[in-house]
Amino acid sequence: MVFLEFQESKFIDCEIEMKAAVLREHNKPLEIEDVEVSKPSPREVLVRPVAAGVCHSDLHFMDGSYPYMLPTILGHESAGIVEDVGTDVTYVKKGDHVITCLSAFCGHCPKCLTGHLSICDEKNEAPIVRAAEQEPRLHQNGESIHQFLNLSSFAELMLIHEHALVKIREDMPMDRAALIGCSTTTGVGAVFHTAGVEPGSKVAVLGCGGVGLAAINGAAIAGAGMVIAVDMLDEKLEMAKAVGATHTINASSGNAVGEVIELTQGGCDYTFEAIGLKTTAEQAFQMLQNGGTATVIGMIPVGTMIELHGVDFLMEKKIQGSNMGSNRFRVDMPRFVDFYLNGKLHLDQMISKHIQLSDVNEALDALKTGQEARHVIMFDQ
Numbered sequence: 001m002v003f004l005e006f007q008e009s010k011f012i013d014c015e016i017e018m019k020a021a022v023l024r025e026h027n028k029p030l031e032i033e034d035v036e037v038s039k040p041s042p043r044e045v046l047v048r049p050v051a052a053g054v055c056h057s058d059l060h061f062m063d064g065s066y067p068y069m070l071p072t073i074l075g076h077e078s079a080g081i082v083e084d085v086g087t088d089v090t091y092v093k094k095g096d097h098v099i100t101c102l103s104a105f106c107g108h109c110p111k112c113l114t115g116h117l118s119i120c121d122e123k124n125e126a127p128i129v130r131a132a133e134q135e136p137r138l139h140q141n142g143e144s145i146h147q148f149l150n151l152s153s154f155a156e157l158m159l160i161h162e163h164a165l166v167k168i169r170e171d172m173p174m175d176r177a178a179l180i181g182c183s184t185t186t187g188v189g190a191v192f193h194t195a196g197v198e199p200g201s202k203v204a205v206l207g208c209g210g211v212g213l214a215a216i217n218g219a220a221i222a223g224a225g226m227v228i229a230v231d232m233l234d235e236k237l238e239m240a241k242a243v244g245a246t247h248t249i250n251a252s253s254g255n256a257v258g259e260v261i262e263l264t265q266g267g268c269d270y271t272f273e274a275i276g277l278k279t280t281a282e283q284a285f286q287m288l289q290n291g292g293t294a295t296v297i298g299m300i301p302v303g304t305m306i307e308l309h310g311v312d313f314l315m316e317k318k319i320q321g322s323n324m325g326s327n328r329f330r331v332d333m334p335r336f337v338d339f340y341l342n343g344k345l346h347l348d349q350m351i352s353k354h355i356q357l358s359d360v361n362e363a364l365d366a367l368k369t370g371q372e373a374r375h376v377i378m379f380d381q
Helices: 056-062 174-195 210-222 234-242 256-264 278-286 310-315 329-341 357-369
Strands: 016-023 031-037 044-054 078-085 097-100 138-140 158-161 165-167 202-206 226-231 247-250 268-273 288-296 318-321 351-355 374-378
Touching: 016 357, 044 097, 044 174, 044 357, 056 357, 078 174, 097 174, 165 329, 174 210, 174 268, 174 288, 174 329, 174 351, 174 374, 202 210, 202 256, 202 278, 210 226, 210 234, 210 268, 226 234, 226 256, 234 247, 247 256, 256 278, 268 278, 278 288, 278 318, 288 310, 351 357, 357 374
Parallel strands: 202 226, 202 268, 226 247, 268 288, 288 318, 351 374
Antiparallel strands: 016 031, 031 138, 044 078, 044 158, 044 374, 078 097, 097 165
16 A cells, blocks of 8 residues: 555545455456545545455445446455544444444435434435536546445555444454444345344345345344354354254245144244345245235345235235345444354354455355355455
8 A cells, every 4th residue: 555645636635545456347357456445524534444355245236237437446344443433433443343334324204313324314415425516536547436325445554434334343253343334234224224133033034145144143042043044055054053954945946835834733924025126035935824024135136126915915915125224334343243243243254255356256256156155354454
């Protein structure tokens, strides 16, 4: 990482250069490039990432199934140390350990004021993002680099609004903390907040990737009486047992719905779809008993429609979505840190491998196979 004064750039206030993984074209590998970072504005925080998880959601933006402005720096699941703060920041100071979160909140819109911070109405408006007339947070040779989900964590530095991070205790391992920034909060939060799983209930989770495993772990913590993991890979089902699944079903049989109905003697109280496919979203609904609730966590591609039998709604079956686990991340994430350190939240099993930033494309390729949970980028300190 090189610190220098930019004399020739039109962004005269910028003085930090870093390495970052830049996406310039959909379905093309990320390129490790030198990118300039602005100084923090009054309410911004400069974070030096220590660890960043490579999440399956990054693939959706990389392949264009979820369109995003290019060029951009991907990555949204990270933990690090505060490097610098803007003049009006009082929540954190240099040296604090933090987890970043894409659920940045304005704090004053109707959603925020009623406790629904994860769906803040103004998280993509100033000052959470920089106004058009301001210099961009990220750029290269005068060209703006779009910040991904207000974070862009596949980089040696992150410049973010103070409402996009939370302080954590310093005895929390940073690689585990990074997972709390997305997959853990999304899965556990969907169980706790979106669905409100009750003790003794019957739960099925479709898909045992990082988010699905977190939902399984969350259901176990919530006291569900039966937690059924559904996946097509035996390796993933073994991981599911390690984090709290009481039963497993290999969906390769082609009759996962029937097997869940038989195992539960009539269907589940709660199901969670953690893959992002039309078929599995429909199956999650079909696995419900009367009065049950299906929660879709997975990112179903833009434009995809799902089909349900209308008569099932007469039996008070429900289907709903979940955005980042309906989180209140400044409350939730420190609690999840405590859960991990108290042995309740199983994050060790979630990490398949530690890698360098230069290995990010191999990590993304590994996610496509579905055989590994998480690669975590570790940055040199």
